[in-house]
Amino acid sequence: MATLADLKEVAGHSELKADAQLDQLSSELRQRLASYQDRLLDVEGEMIALFKLAVLETRKIDDVEAIAGVWKALAELYNRRLARVEEVFRRHQQDLEELGTDESTASIPAQLNHLTQKLKGLRDRATELYDLHA
Amino acid sequence: MISPEELAVLADLYARSAHNLDPFSPDARQANVEFLRKVDELYEREDLQSVSKSDFKVGLIRRCKAFLRRNDPRLGL
Numbered sequence: 322m323a324t325l326a327d328l329k330e331v332a333g334h335s336e337l338k339a340d341a342q343l344d345q346l347s348s349e350l351r352q353r354l355a356s357y358q359d360r361l362l363d364v365e366g367e368m369i370a371l372f373k374l375a376v377l378e379t380r381k382i383d384d385v386e387a388i389a390g391v392w393k394a395l396a397e398l399y400n401r402r403l404a405r406v407e408e409v410f411r412r413h414q415q416d417l418e419e420l421g422t423d424e425s426t427a428s429i430p431a432q433l434n435h436l437t438q439k440l441k442g443l444r445d446r447a448t449e450l451y452d453l454h455a
Numbered sequence: 456m457i458s459p460e461e462l463a464v465l466a467d468l469y470a471r472s473a474h475n476l477d478p479f480s481p482d483a484r485q486a487n488v489e490f491l492r493k494v495d496e497l498y499e500r501e502d503l504q505s506v507s508k509s510d511f512k513v514g515l516i517r518r519c520k521a522f523l524r525r526n527d528p529r530l531g532l
Contacts, residue, residue: 373478
């Protein structure tokens with residue numbers, strides 16, 4: 322027959338287990354967000370590298386219509402990326418708000434905002450170069 | 456008739472805009488605006504009835520590219 326002390330012990334274990342599970346979940350979420358931060362930096366680097374590649378390629382092309390085509394395609398790509406980043410931001414907003422006070426994740430909204438601004442800048446510049454050659 | 460000096464100015468503006476590797480460069484955006492303003496000016500001055508402004512601009516870009524290739528192989532590539 323279980324004594325009151327036994328029950329307290331079981332309850333205590335159960336609580337500790339629940340705490341451990343919550344800690345683990347939180348840790349997994351933080352790891353996912355940390356890898357997400359790395360991915361954000363990768364996306365920015367890739368998008369800027371694509372721009373530079375397009376400049377170098379279009380320098381070699383004489384066909385002005387083809388140059389316009391390159392910039393149009395790139396502007397569309399930036400637009401699609403922008404829409405994707407905004408969608409991800411919306412989807413994870415609640416998680417981000419909950420974790421916003423932690424120093425490892427507090428910078429994510431700012432990073433997403435930074436990436437959004439960079440993508441808008443890239444899209445606008447690619448559109449400008451399309452208009453220049455169109 | 457576009458003078459060689461005018462073409463040199465246009466080519467410089469074009470290169471500063473279209474050949475700039477920095478997508479966030481204020482100078483590239485400024486050069487872009489100035490290039491288009493210059494194209495407008497020249498189009499008005501030349502009074503070409505049979506050529507659209509867009510075709511005129513494309514023709515000028517071709518000439519700028521040829522100019523850059525002749526005068527600055529690094530920019531013209």
